[in-house]
Amino acid sequence: MDIIEENINNVLENIENACEKINKNPDEINLVAVTKTIEPERINTALKTGIKNIGENKVQEIMEKYDKINYNPHWHLIGHLQTNKVKYIIDKVDLIHSLDSIRLAEEINKRAKKINRIMNVLIQINIADDEAKFGISHNEIDGFIKELSKFENIKVEGLMTIVPYMDNKEKVRPYFRKMKEIFEDLKNCDYENINMKYLSMGMTNDYIVAIEEGANMIRVGTAIFGERDYSK
Numbered sequence: 001m002d003i004i005e006e007n008i009n010n011v012l013e014n015i016e017n018a019c020e021k022i023n024k025n026p027d028e029i030n031l032v033a034v035t036k037t038i039e040p041e042r043i044n045t046a047l048k049t050g051i052k053n054i055g056e057n058k059v060q061e062i063m064e065k066y067d068k069i070n071y072n073p074h075w076h077l078i079g080h081l082q083t084n085k086v087k088y089i090i091d092k093v094d095l096i097h098s099l100d101s102i103r104l105a106e107e108i109n110k111r112a113k114k115i116n117r118i119m120n121v122l123i124q125i126n127i128a129d130d131e132a133k134f135g136i137s138h139n140e141i142d143g144f145i146k147e148l149s150k151f152e153n154i155k156v157e158g159l160m161t162i163v164p165y166m167d168n169k170e171k172v173r174p175y176f177r178k179m180k181e182i183f184e185d186l187k188n189c190d191y192e193n194i195n196m197k198y199l200s201m202g203m204t205n206d207y208i209v210a211i212e213e214g215a216n217m218i219r220v221g222t223a224i225f226g227e228r229d230y231s232k
């Protein structure tokens with residue numbers, strides 16, 4: 001068996017075990033294979049194995065790889081997005097995980113309108129108030145959502161967060177728990193283009209804890225493709 005296939009099976013098994021613990025159907029967990037720095041050939045191997053969603057953090061990389069990827073996966077933009085780059089990916093990605101400003105929303109809305117599509121987005125929340133991370137503060141979320149509701153070509157489908165890396169995974173559990181609370185609260189808001197469907201949290205180091213705390217979308221790179229080589 002190919003090592004990528006073996007790794008994917010491992011991740012799927014971990015997802016199943018975590019779901020069993022919390023009485024959840026594993027089919028509810030959306031696994032996004034994070035493919036940044038990974039060459040198209042290896043991405044295609046993962047897709048052949050059954051991966052349906054791939055996540056990139058750079059616009060440039062999506063552009064370079066787009067025509068080399070087979071199997072027609074869903075593309076996720078998971079990294080910070082600059083307004084001046086929206087135009088390059090507006091027709092390529094299925095979900096933008098990193099909406100964190102009204103200025104960016106305006107640009108996404110404008111570009112989506114131009115090609116007559118609705119862009120699905122997640123709001124990135126900086127749950128740990130980590131200065132090194134993007135995302136809006138949890139205190140700002142209500143006002144932010146209210147403003148977003150005026151954009152007709154944007155559909156808010158949930159929330160995303162990146163928590164600080166910690167060796168002791170129990171230390172990140174409270175952040176995930178808090179995200180889940182915010183997510184559940186927002187399900188009650190009745191703006192037309194807001195539909196809280198996805199809670200995107202958990203990476204290689206902590207996806208099991210994230211699932212236990214209510215994540216239904218996880219973004220996993222290293223556990224599937226091995227350590228990334230940034231030198232290439």
Ligand SMILES: *Cc1c(COP(=O)(O)O)cnc(C)c1O
Nearest residue numbers: 034057078203204219220221222
């Ligand atoms: C790189 C990245 C991941 C995946 O990280 P791994 O630790 O390799 O699983 C997930 N989310 C975002 C936003 C990333 O940039």
